[in-house]
Amino acid sequence: MAYDLNRRTALRGMLGGAAVTVGVPLLDCFLDVNGKAMAATGNAMPIRFGTWFWGLGVNPTRWFPTKPGRNYDLPPELAPIAPLQNKISVFGNFNVPLDGAPNLPHVSGGAAVRTGRALTAERGLPGESFDVTIGDRIGSRSRFASLDLSATGDPRNSLSGRGGGNLNPSEISAANLYSRIFGTGFKDPNSASFTPDPQVIARRSVLSGVTEQRQSLERAVGAGDKAKLDQYFTSLRQLENQLDAELTKPEPLQACMVPRKVPGLPVNAEIENVMMSHELMTDLLVMALACDQTRVFNMMFNNGASSLTRIGSTITHHQLTHEEVLDPKLGYQPEATYFLTKIMEAWLYFVTALDKVKEGDGTLLDNTLVFAHSETAFAKFHTIDCMPMMMAGTAGGKIKSGLYVDGAGSPVSRVGLTMMQAMGVPMDRWGAKSMETNKTIGEIMA
Secondary structure, three states: OOOOOOOOOEEEEEEOOEEEEEEOOOOHHHEOOOOOEEOOOOOEOOOEEEEEEOOOEOOHHHHOOOOOEEOOOOOOOOHHHHHHHHHEEEEEEEEOOOOOOOOOOOOHHHHHHHHOOOOOOOOOOOOOOHHHHHHHHHOOOOOEOOEEEEOOOOOOOOOOOOEOOEOOOOEOOHHHHHHHHHOOOOOOOOOOOOOOOHHHHHHHHHHHHHHOOHHHHHHOOOHHHHHHHHHHHHHHHHHHHHHHHHOOOOOOOOOOOOOOOOOOOOOOOEHHHHHHHHHHHHHHHHHHHHOOOEOEEEEEOOOOOOOOEOOOOOOOHHHHHHHOOOOOOOOOOHHHHHHHHHHHHHHHHHHHHHHOOEEOOEEOHHHEEEEEEOOOOEHHHOOOOOOOEEEEOOOOOOEOOOEEEEEEEEEOHHHHHHHHHHOOOOOOOEOOHHHOEOOOOHHHEO
């Protein structure tokens, strides 16, 4: 039998006198000759963006490379990334000017990296984080606008939000994450059948009715409430787009394979459990991306003032960075540095998991841009100059990988602006005061 192959191809037959239909995955023949777009529609492969955060920085002299460009050197604490060095870029000598604002320990650095602004309050963000800005551009029609995850068990561990003191809460349980992604509401993109959920239809209708009253309501309130309504309706439009996605049959996807249900694990800050939780969450997130359930994510490995401990110990990573004496022979704090080693191992696991999934002519990592950073450089003194940052993936060929970039003391906001432009955000300036910049990082732009 000859088949007219296209993205809706299905196998049809009879079983026990009843008609049956079986879908097929996204085959190479459904893609263009470059393996980068759908042959029938010309639609590009999905491009994703995400962040990966770790707390308490690095030992600068043992982590930052000294050789710019490709084939950069790997000091001892950066050495775990060696297997994927050619797909990971490292950034050094990018600073956080505060313009007189206080350096709030374990808070100011991360907020500045994400918003390009100095933080003046203990909580929240001073502006919209770049992942949200990018999400509005690439993630508005996914089932989940973003997935925010924390491996240490604290839902408040987040650096994502629209500003105004609000942060997007993080999911802390791998088991709950599985149910959220692959439980009720999940539509397998490789299934031939598709039935819209009546409850989703009803929710979509209710939201449409609410938004029709928006203009009259905005005319009836003052400027302050109008700003709050604008933020509210932005979120509402985002929710409507997500509901639209749930009412539309998804494109078949080659890499999408529904994972097995994951077991429940202890949710705490013990490094042994955090590593396991991180691995389970990573594997679920990778399949959520491959199945196009979301195109934006934030993974928080630990928190800024790291509460990581070891099983059987009551001393935290944070305590060690301040209380452990520098070993005179080694020149660093060995017990505190143990946690940094585990963090770099976890980062490598995350990048490797993305790179293992074949997608088109490349991998899921190739169609993703992941930005990793900390909130301080040297935790013992809460320094925020020379912020440790990395990138993995090429965003579908828009970003070069495998480089060490020396920022020569320029503001960290250059990194955020570069990423937003690479992800298609129409923005030529970003940041505030000394962090305002129109200068992208040309070395990594493809």
